[in-house]
Amino acid sequence: MSQTSSADDHAQDLAAESLAGGSPTAWFEELYDAAGRGEAEVPWDRGAPHPLLSEWFAQHPEEATGHGRTAIVPGVGPGHDSELLASLGFRTTAFDVAPTAIDQVLAAHLDSPVDYRVADLFELPAAWRGAFDLVVESMTVQSMPRDVREAATLAVRSLAAPGGVLLVIGGVLPADHDLAEGPPWRLTRQEIEAFGADGLALQGIDVDREGNRYRAEFRRARR
Template structure:
């Protein structure tokens, strides 16, 4: 990705996958288990609430959130991903949109009771990370919640080839610096042996 914009890189990958020339590494055929597991653990109820799914890819996380009763909008920078998500989930109530996280629609600011960010920030070069972090934090409405899932950059590692470029602890904490409060920051090792961040942030009501 170093020689092209993130949007172009993702669009090229999804086009190749649609043509049967590549596979999407994060396509599990279902929601991310560590996202779904958090909802199950917390007993989240979505009726009457609005959710935004960031970097929705093929839509599996968005469909899971919609199944909990949320009114869901999901977006991705890659037009082919959005088209594929709509085709994969015919009749879905999710509103799939093409949008760029570096320049999202202004009306999304402060508009969402729940924001789900799963593995998107780690796919963005570090030079853009402060900008997209501010935008993601800014989506959260008063009284709302942000759920973040990302890989952990190991201690003692300054940089890595990517994508992904996994997150340091200060990059997770940056969401709180952008106007949210950290409710829980969990570092855990999954069944696949990979270490991840799962963090929950909130914005004060009113």
């Protein structure tokens, strides 16, 4: 069994225990805590920014100048995406529900300009709503079961400012996949398109060459 498969299996076991206890997110803290002790791996830690995020900036160089603009990353994980945004000049906020995840990312990036916070997607600070020019949602919503999907989707899209961009990055749902099986609980096409509400309009969905990952772009109308 590969290390990636083993990490995925461990994450699935922790998620199952968390859901059985009534929480869709408690397993994140358990996973990061175990990873910090060397007893687990974080399966979504690629060691670099997500390639579909880097590709988007390469394809849209006008977006790669963040000076004077704000960005936010829900579910910060190891911090690679948020550090990329900060390096481009975005005034970047990144948060995670797992305190240990934030402790680890702060330890890894001692001089980071990113504002790292412990926060719950389902209890966002009021000041964050409609406050960000760029929202990067990379595999966070798909890491939670479908019974909280509508609330998670609403929370993510609420972060985008007028004229702002929301990028949603995730794994392509295989044909005939059991929708109850996860994590990850990958999004259906309809669930991806559901981010396009409250003034956010879908600009397009791009899939990588292997057909494994997608990036959906949404833009909110200016007032």
